[in-house]
Amino acid sequence: MPQLLRVQNFAVSSDGFGAGEGQSLERPFGHANPVDLMSWAGATASWPNRTDPGGSRGLDDYFTRDFTHDIGAEIMGRNKFSPHRGPHDPDWQGWWGAEPPFHTPVFVLTHHPRPSLTLSDTTFHFVDGEPEAVLEQAKAAARGKDVRLGGGATTIREFLDADLVDTLHVAVAPVRLGSGVRLWESPDELRDRYHCDVVPSPSGVTHHLFWRR
Amino acid sequence: MPQLLRVQNFAVSSDGFGAGEGQSLERPFGHANPVDLMSWAGATASWPNRTDPGGSRGLDDYFTRDFTHDIGAEIMGRNKFSPHRGPHDPDWQGWWGAEPPFHTPVFVLTHHPRPSLTLSDTTFHFVDGEPEAVLEQAKAAARGKDVRLGGGATTIREFLDADLVDTLHVAVAPVRLGSGVRLWESPDELRDRYHCDVVPSPSGVTHHLFWRR
Numbered sequence: 001m002p003q004l005l006r007v008q009n010f011a012v013s014s015d016g017f018g019a020g021e022g023q024s025l026e027r028p029f030g031h032a033n034p035v036d037l038m039s040w041a042g043a044t045a046s047w048p049n050r051t052d053p054g055g056s057r058g059l060d061d062y063f064t065r066d067f068t069h070d071i072g073a074e075i076m077g078r079n080k081f082s083p084h085r086g087p088h089d090p091d092w093q094g095w096w097g098a099e100p101p102f103h104t105p106v107f108v109l110t111h112h113p114r115p116s117l118t119l120s121d122t123t124f125h126f127v128d129g130e131p132e133a134v135l136e137q138a139k140a141a142a143r144g145k146d147v148r149l150g151g152g153a154t155t156i157r158e159f160l161d162a163d164l165v166d167t168l169h170v171a172v173a174p175v176r177l178g179s180g181v182r183l184w185e186s187p188d189e190l191r192d193r194y195h196c197d198v199v200p201s202p203s204g205v206t207h208h209l210f211w212r213r
Numbered sequence: 214m215p216q217l218l219r220v221q222n223f224a225v226s227s228d229g230f231g232a233g234e235g236q237s238l239e240r241p242f243g244h245a246n247p248v249d250l251m252s253w254a255g256a257t258a259s260w261p262n263r264t265d266p267g268g269s270r271g272l273d274d275y276f277t278r279d280f281t282h283d284i285g286a287e288i289m290g291r292n293k294f295s296p297h298r299g300p301h302d303p304d305w306q307g308w309w310g311a312e313p314p315f316h317t318p319v320f321v322l323t324h325h326p327r328p329s330l331t332l333s334d335t336t337f338h339f340v341d342g343e344p345e346a347v348l349e350q351a352k353a354a355a356r357g358k359d360v361r362l363g364g365g366a367t368t369i370r371e372f373l374d375a376d377l378v379d380t381l382h383v384a385v386a387p388v389r390l391g392s393g394v395r396l397w398e399s400p401d402e403l404r405d406r407y408h409c410d411v412v413p414s415p416s417g418v419t420h421h422l423f424w425r426r
Contacts, residue, residue, distance in 0.1 A: 002266070045424075053215070057380050057424035058410035062275045069282055167270050197271035197415050211258075211270035 003139050004146045004166040006071070007156055009063055010183075011037040011171045011205070017180035018153030025083045028095060036175040040203040048101035059201050063169060067101075072142025074102050075134060077155035078110040079181075081124070088114040094124065105141040107134055109155060131162040153183040160190075168194070168210040171201075216352050217359045217379040219284070220369055222276055223396075224250040224384045224418070230393035231366030238296045241308060249388040253416040261314035272414050276382060280314075285355025287315050288347060290368035291323040292394075294337070301327040307337065318354040320347055322368060344375040366396040373403075381407070381423040384414075 012018050013032070020030030029037065041047055045055030046065040055061070082092050088110070094100060100122040107127050114126040125141075127134055138147045149159055159165050168190075170183070187196065187208050194210035201207060225231050226245070233245030242250065254260055258268030259278035268274070295305050301323070307313060313335040320340050327339040338354075340347055351360045362372055372378050381403070383396070400409065400421050407423035414420060 056408065058408060058422045059412050059420075061424075062279060062422075065279065065282065066275060069278070195269065195271060199272050199412065199414075201412075202410050207272075209271045209275075211274075 001144075003142060003144065005075075005135060005149055005159065005164055006146050007149045007151070007165060007168040007170065008067055008071075009041060009169060009171065010151050010153075010156065011041075011173055012153070012183045013037065013175050013177040013180075014172055015176050015178065016182050016184045016186070017177040018151060018156075018183050019079075020177050020180040023079060023083050028083065030180060032177050032180060033175075037171075037173045040171060040173070040201065040205045043203065056203075059199070059207075060203050060205075063171070063207065066169075067148075068103060070145050071104060071148045072145025073104050073138040074106045074148040074150045075138050075155070075159075076106060076108055076150035077152050078108060078112075079154070080150060080152050081108045081110075087112045088126070090114070093117060093119060096122075105138070106150075107138050107141075109134060131159050131164055135159075135164055153181045156183060163193070166212055168208070170208045170210075171205040172208060174204045214357075216285075216355060216357065218288075218348060218362055218372065218377055219359050220362045220364070220378060220381040220383065221280055221284075222254060222382060222384065223364050223366075223369065224254075224386055225366070225396045226250070226388050226390040226393070227385055228389050228391065229395050229397045229399070230390040231364060231369075231396050232292075233390050233393040236292060236296050241296065243393060245390050245393060246388075250384075250386045253384060253386070253414065253418045256416065269416075272412070272420075273416050273418075276384070276420065279382075280361075281316060283358050284317060284361045285358025286317050286351040287319045287361040287363045288351050288368070288372075289319060289321055289363035290365050291321060291325075292367070293363060293365050294321045294323075300325045301339070303327070306330060306332060309335075318351070319363075320351050320354075322347060344372050344377055348372070348377055366394045369396060376406070379425055381421070383421045383423075384418040385421060387417045 020032030022030040040060050041064050044061040044064045045057050046061050099120045102122040106124045110126050111128050117124045197209040199207040233243030235243040253273050254277050256269050257274040257277045258270050259274050312333045315335040319337045323339050324341050330337045410422040412420040
């Protein structure tokens with residue numbers, strides 16, 4: 001089986017933004033309310049951060065359940081890892097506490113060097129380089145499994161522009177942001193390169209599933 | 214996490230039949246054409262019997278991809294295992310060849326004893342007993358993972374009547390059979406006990422996802 005590069009459970013607003021403007025420590029999604037973008041996922045039984053045994057097991061749960069399935073590494077942008085810009089704050093260990101939900105090597109794209117950081121079974125590597133080279137590193141680390149492209153929107157765009165993304169699952173949430181970090185003007189932009197299933201969920205989001213033509 | 218009993222990728226006709234009448238060696242689904250019921254699954258990249266590297270990676274693929282995910286055992290009816298009735302033909306080893314797609318212990322419900330049969334990493338155990346007792350056996354064999362209830366329709370009905378099924382994924386195919394082995398008159402029969410997401414797929418089937426209220 002070929003190793004795929006997959007975008008999973010990435011949420012955008014109805015006008016195409018993956019995050020708002022003005023990211024900060026207090027507001028990781030800037031002026032966007034993360035609940036508006038991600039409540040469909042938080043309501044499911046398989047949501048990695050769930051602390052009680054409840055949760056729905058319908059359509060949305062297939063997507064959160066698939067999050068770790070056959071994934072051996074993640075690639076993410078610097079702004080997904082941290083609210084800082086420029087050189088790293090060596091005390092910052094990500095947003096996820098002592099048990100990050102990745103459970104694999106994670107490659108953080110950054111122009112600023114930093115030693116690797118291990119938290120539980122997740123190790124963050126800080127890498128500089130072209131998308132092709134970083135993907136090659138991540139595939140090697142994934143040991144035959146697929147690689148998740150974790151976002152944010154700018155990072156996904158960069159890998160789309162290099163034509164390296166094999167599949168995408170993007171949940172379009174019923175909220176307008178007006179401005180922010182844009183993934184697309186419209187999902188139709190990808191149709192020349194990808195098949196697309198558009199699947200409305202009872203939760204209010206519309207799942208967009210893309211795979212290569 | 215509690216161990217669940219899950220129905221997955223079970224296909225029925227629009228009038229509620231999981232198989233037609235007159236099962237035989239030549240016609241495992243009786244007068245029903247299995248292509249009408251299962252082509253949605255066969256078209257996906259993750260279909261277990263796929264021999265070429267193609268296949269779709271849209272909505273339907275999430276369901277076939279989930280087939281083995283966190284499953285530690287299967288329970289199936291005698292008529293899913295074999296076209297025979299009465300005592301077992303000791304030469305019959307199931308429909309699936311030397312590499313059955315289960316990769317776990319499988320508990321075949323039958324009133325006729327037969328020694329266990331191992332093919333590759335699947336072992337079929339032939340068991341007689343009430344649903345509760347068989348489920349207990351299967352959960353022990355699944356070592357903490359979930360148990361798949363593999364069908365056919367009569368076996369699923371039996372476990373539904375005993376209120377032992379935690380989740381169901383039933384794909385309703387756009388074909389009428391008129392008669393056969395019935396799962397339901399209508400999916401609405403289950404709504405008093407289960408939440409239900411009804412999800413039309415571009416392939417033409419309508420996925421019905423049930424989880425306990």
